[in-house]
Structure formats: C-alpha cells, structure tokens
Amino acid sequence: MSLRNKLSRVRQMSGAERWLIAEAVVSLGAARAMILLMPFRWIAPWLERKPRGSGRPAVPDPVLTGSVRRAVTIAANHVPWNAVCLPQAMAAKFMLALRGCPSTLHLGVARTGAALTAHAWLEAGNVIVVGEKGVDAVTPVARFG
Secondary structure, X not given: OOHHHHHHHHHHOOHHHHHHHHHHHHHHHHHHHHHHHOOHHHHXXXXXXXXXXXXXXXXXXXXXXXXXXXXXXXXXXXOOOOOOHHHHHHHHHHHHHHOOOOOEEEEEEEEEOXXXXXXXXXXXXXXXEEOOOOHHHOEEEEEEO
C-alpha cells in the first residue's frame, strides 16, 4: 500500500480511532521494552492485576474489544520493531484494563519437529481479542488474569 493510500485511510478515521491507535503504539513499545528489559517474574504480577473499575462485566463490550483489536493490529503492522503475539497481547490487556474490561492473557507452546514454538493470545470473556491465528496449534501452559 502506498504512502498516499495510507495517509488517505488515516484521514478517513475519526479522532478517537487515531488516538486509540496512538495508544496502541505506545502500549506496544512499553510491552516490548518490558519483555526486553525485565525478567518475566516481574512482568507476571502485572499481568495478573484486575482492571480498575467497579466490577467484572459478565460480557465484555464487543465494540470495545473490536476497537482495541483493530488498533493493536494496525499499530503492530506499522511500528518499526517486531511486535509479535506477546507484546500485542500485553498491549491489548493494558488498553482493556484502562477501560475497566477484564481479560486473560494465555501462553501456549507447540512442538514443530524438534523445536518448540510459543504463542500468546488475549481473551475477554469468550472472545479472542488478539492472537487468534495459531491458537488451535498450541497447548496452553499458562494464563494470567
């Protein structure tokens, strides 16, 4: 897609969509920095924290989860660093928590020949927010939240 087409798409977005994508870029950067600079034992308690707000909604807002999914996906495809499944799941978890929506981050592994492949995804209720591709191929080993 050419730069002209990308700019045209951005101009067609609402201000709220642009701000959500900007938040996703910042959240992806923070998640990437945490993964690179901190031991996972320091990150895990943060992943377990419950969102601020009055209580857990029975069913997460599909508009909210869809908006966060779209923002994180767009941001991950355009940042200059490698924003794979784990930083995407962490960023989406942070963004949903800011809005009082609980979510669960899952980690899984799959064996491909002699190698192990890891995958992360985020669920809000029974909806996979990010990381849906590849979930069927992995065995869940941990969940946070």
